[in-house]
Amino acid sequence: MSVSLDDIENSKCLFVFGYNGADSHPIVARRIVKARQKGAKIVVCDPRKIETARIADQFLQLHNGSNMALINAFIYTLIEEELYDKEFVAKYTEGFDGLWDVVKDYAPEAVEAATGVPAAQIRQAMRTYAGAESAVIMWGMGVTQYGQGTETVKSLAALALLTGNLGRAGAGVAPVRGQNNVQGACDMGVLPDLFPGYQSVADPAIREKFAKAWGIDPAQMDPEPGVRLSLVPHLAMEGKVKAYYIMGEDPMQTEADTSSVRKGLEALDLLVVQDIFMTKTAEMADVILPATSWGEHSGVYTCCDRGFQRFYKAVEPKYNVKRDWEIISLIATEMGYPMHYDNDQQIWDELRELCPIYYGVTYEKMGELGHIQWPCPTLEHPGTPILYTDLKFTAVASGKGQLLTHQWRKPAELTTPDYPLVLSTVREVGHYSCRSMTGNCAALKALADEPGFVQIHPDNARQLGIQDQALVWVESRRGKVITRANFNERVNRGAVYMTYQWWVGACNELTQENMDPVTNTPETKYCAVTLKSIDDQNWAESHAEQIYQDLKARLRSVVENAKPAAVAM
């Protein structure tokens, strides 16, 4: 995000689009509550009446899959009502004329049917946003997990550029990153096109710099971007990817369209899984490398506002496990590339030297409670709480903010009479990602457990003869799972919502892969499903319980039955 969490609390207007902080980041949601208490205007755009919508000044309950149509109507309104900041646009942006070419057909009155939002509400939202002294646009997966995600992000950025809401206190753009260190993984160059510090693999000078530091011939470095994780199953089935080294991830649970992921993993010659838990992915591995967990090692994470923070070791690891980077170093050394580090700080200092935007972030400066936001180019630099304060947008040579938007495209898989409901996958407040960690925590398991839930509006449920808390089948063109109906009046009619960590009610057996062409993010916010009631609830309860117990027992036995070769013989 271009701002800090402090700016969210101190902004005069929060424009929340496709982001449910109360479930995904309660401690960020807390800042929204505080902003509200301090008098900020809050506008929420979401198909569900999420917690933030409850306390908002304005709630635009748009149809699932209509993001781009709504944002184009916002842009239309800013221009047509002359609400935009003309001076800012003239000085710091380019592309204004092109913008109008796209949005001219998106008058608020023209998109009412597509978005489900009355034109007056659309216009009022822009008057509030443009009229605020400062405003932050917050968004989450409700924007990015669509086939048109990247384009939608650009058009949200256009709203900020049009109104001059960038580069100053309380004004900016805030995509709120999901996992504790997803920002950090990106910062560290765990991306197929970027070295650490967002330096391009296509740039020969950058390749040379890294090659020199790593003691290899620059010609050995691959000048082409690599493949993205979401494409691996298909590439494996085509025989293009033969070996897969997965560290600390469980694609069998978290990626869209599980059956396609399964086929991809089965097609590999070699699957190496390095993790702390036996997961559904680890179960399929050829080699399992057990690692130390959070709590058993130290290091640095980057949180959602670009802040580097240190974490320390609390307890000694109890099992025959090793630190992740030590395992990788041992493999590298065995492959003829000597690699050795004594501790986390040695690695950190090596990467600081190679990444100008992190150079000033030393272990000493972070200390125990410090939070240093990149860019931080020198040892004296305090870090950068707000990006773009010089209003130079250096992603392009001109340094000007690019005003971009695109025509709205409908989601890939629309509802039909056979599959009349939209399924959107969302987050569970007490569980996290594939649940290998939180599912093993006593209290969190007590709060929510298998077979998970499908949130449905009571009106839709009654039409289908479904009772609250009853077990139901949810079925898409790709699969069918059993889960528990959860009546929720805040859910829009015509759509149902499932969280993605359940083994039995596994929504990714249902989701589809239609990907954003730029990021290859699957469209997990939209596919067509049908719900079927189950007459014999006793059977259903025992069936769901059986699947759960079988899977638990299976994964446990994989670990318990593993013996040394000599004993096995």
Added chain:
Amino acid sequence: MEKATVVCPYCGAGCKMNLVVDNGKIIRAEAANGYTNQGELCLKGYYGWDFLNDTKLLTPRLREPMIRRSKGVPFETVSWDEAIKFVAKRFSEIKQKFGPRSIMTTGSSRGTGNETNYVMQKFARAVIGTNNVDCCARV
């Protein structure tokens, strides 16, 4: 009793907290006064650490390196030395036969931290010779 300052391993809010350790075991988590969390935590921060003790409520922790010699047979537990040699040999063979781009690696957006992610991409780029490294930023 000792306290270790950590950052919560769950969402991206970056909450600082103290793990209170007694006799080598964590007994509770307390909120620390970090920049982002200002002395507050949510339920995952307060009550989300006991997985470390291998509770087996859901799935067991991995305790030993393991190899499956051929598809469909059970895992064998092996020494670290054997596991590392096995993986290195297989990666080298596949790289030789199908080229560096036939090998895919991932970082992790979760508990391991930035240092490991740096080392993993270095492994992909310098040792394997491919930019095939990515993370689950899209889920």
Added chain:
Amino acid sequence: MNRFILADANKCIGCRTCEVACAVAHRPDGDVTGVSAVNFNPRIHVVKGGDISTATACRQCEDAPCANVCPNNAIRREHGFVHVLQDRCIGCKTCVVACPYGAMEVVTHPVVRNTGAAVNVLVEKAQANKCDLCYTRPQGPACIEVCPTEALRCIDRNELEAMSAEKRRRAALDAGAQLYS
């Protein structure tokens, strides 16, 4: 006047951190790792409706219906709250029916009972479960301590007075403005 726990629905985000804190605080060992779906009996409950998210707990009524109806005199006003004496509770559920707030629940938990014949048997003991303001906890109510949005407060006489004064002021001034406009 008894104090009681009140949630501000404008701050509650429905995260249920209070429920877990309550369940853990009322375990004899205070150990979160012993919590399970079977013994998870929080005395504060998050309620979500179409427009409201909030947490509900006992109001510690001054003339408490639960205490009035208890046939075994197990519920008393003492220590500044409405206190259930578990030794006297027979699990008859009359208090559950009487409570207008749904704040009382009867739950069961296994206890070892000496039968007198030198044989210890495991039996289910019923207990009337309600907020006790964590009166044995030096830091005070656990739910208030953990609430990430500071939506929970313990209201005493002074705070109640202040809330009323503010409402009087707002009502009078708003009404006054309308009368003379």
